[in-house]
Amino acid sequence: MVQVRPRRLRTTPAMRRLVREIEVRPSQLVLPMFVAEHGADISSMPGVRRHDLDGLKRAAESAVAAGVGGLMLFGVPEDDDKDNFGSQGWAEDGILQRGLSAVREAVGDETVVMADTCLDEFTTHGHCGFVLEDGRVDNDATVVAYTEMALAQAAAGAHVVAPSGMMDGQVAAIRAGLDGAGFEDVSILAYAAKYASSFYGPFREAVTSTLQGDRKTYQQDPANRREGVREAALDLNEGADMVMVKPAGYYLDVLADVAAIADVPVAAYQVSGEHAMIEAAAERGWIERRRAVEESVTAIVRAGADIVLTYWAEEMAGWLK
Ligand code: PBG
Numbered sequence: 001m002v003q004v005r006p007r008r009l010r011t012t013p014a015m016r017r018l019v020r021e022i023e024v025r026p027s028q029l030v031l032p033m034f035v036a037e038h039g040a041d042i043s044s045m046p047g048v049r050r051h052d053l054d055g056l057k058r059a060a061e062s063a064v065a066a067g068v069g070g071l072m073l074f075g076v077p078e079d080d081d082k083d084n085f086g087s088q089g090w091a092e093d094g095i096l097q098r099g100l101s102a103v104r105e106a107v108g109d110e111t112v113v114m115a116d117t118c119l120d121e122f123t124t125h126g127h128c129g130f131v132l133e134d135g136r137v138d139n140d141a142t143v144v145a146y147t148e149m150a151l152a153q154a155a156a157g158a159h160v161v162a163p164s165g166m167m168d169g170q171v172a173a174i175r176a177g178l179d180g181a182g183f184e185d186v187s188i189l190a191y192a193a194k195y196a197s198s199f200y201g202p203f204r205e206a207v208t209s210t211l212q213g214d215r216k217t218y219q220q221d222p223a224n225r226r227e228g229v230r231e232a233a234l235d236l237n238e239g240a241d242m243v244m245v246k247p248a249g250y251y252l253d254v255l256a257d258v259a260a261i262a263d264v265p266v267a268a269y270q271v272s273g274e275h276a277m278i279e280a281a282a283e284r285g286w287i288e289r290r291r292a293v294e295e296s297v298t299a300i301v302r303a304g305a306d307i308v309l310t311y312w313a314e315e316m317a318g319w320l321k
Helices: 006-010 013-019 053-066 095-107 139-156 170-180 198-206 226-237 249-261 272-283 289-303 313-320
Strands: 029-036 049-051 070-076 112-117 160-163 187-194 242-246 266-269 307-309
Touching (some): 006 013, 029 053, 029 313, 053 095, 095 112, 095 139, 112 139, 139 170, 170 187, 187 226, 187 249, 198 272, 226 242, 242 249, 242 307, 249 266, 272 289, 289 313
Parallel strands (some): 029 049, 029 070, 070 112, 242 266, 266 307
16 A cells, blocks of 8 residues: 655645645734723733724724724723613713724724624623523513614614624514614624633723623523524524624634534634633743734634634734735
8 A cells, every 4th residue: 555645745835835725814804992981901911902082093093904804892981881781882972882983984994893782891790681680681671772782883883783692582683673774784793602601701801891690591501512503593594694603712613513504704703811821821931922823813714714803813914914
C-alpha cells in the first residue's frame, strides 16, 4: 500500500494558502459597542469601552474605516434611570436610542447598525423581562415591551433589531409591530439559541448590571443541543431574517447544526467571557494573543457562521486588510 501523505499539502505557506478551506472576511465581523452617558474603561474587557455619545461616533467611524460589516449597540443607562420594567429601553430619549441616532448620523448607511433588543441593561433586577411577584418572568407582557423597544430602535435608525431575551414568540410579535408601523425594511437578527452561560460575566460589568437570581427559566441549558436547533427553527418560522447562536466557541456543535437547517444567514456571538479568557491568558504570556484571536474566530466561521459578533472585530479587520 502506498503511504498516504496529507502533509504534502502543508509544505509551504503558498501551498497552505492554496488549499485553505475558508477565510474570514472583515465584512462578516460585527463589533459590539456600549453607549452610556459617560465614557469608561471596562476592567474585565481590555480594549473595550463604554462610550459617551461623542466617543461612540468616533469609535463607529474608526470601525467602519477598518472595514467591519456591522455594529451592535448596547445601551448602558445610569443607575437612576433603571426601574422594574426597564422603561428606558423603549423611551424615545433612552440612551440606546440616542446612541443609535448618533451612530447613524456619523456613518449613515456605510455599515449595518444593529441594536440589542432586551431589557436586562435597563431593569433594576437585571432580568430580561418583567418579573412577577412570585419571581417568574412574564413572557407575554415582556414580548409587548420588546415590540415597543424594537419600534423605538427602528425610529432611532437601527437597520437591524436583535431580540436577545429568549421570550417565546418575540420574533413574530416584533415583526408584526415593525410592519404595522411602516418599518418593513428593518431586519430581525434573532438570538435564537442563547444559552444560560457563565461566559456573559464580563458583560455584566460592561453594562453595570447585577442580576438577581439566574436566567435558567428562559435561557437554554448548556447541555441541550437539539433544543438549540428547535429554537432556531421556531425563530425562522416567526420570520427571523438571520439567526444567532450564543455563546460561540463552546457551542460550535449547535452552530453547525443550526447552519445546516437555516435558509438564512447564521450569526454567532463570541461573548465577553470568551474575549476575557484569551486576553487574560495572553497578558500572562500563556498564549499568543493574535494567533489565539484569529484561531478562535476562524473556528467559528469554519463551524458555519456567516456573521461573527466579536469584540475583536475592528482589530481583526485591520489584520485582514
Ligand atoms: C442581553 C445580552 C447579553 C449579552 C448580549 N445580549 C447579556 C446576557 O444575556 O446576560 C452578552 C454578551 C456578552 O457576554 O458579550 N442584553
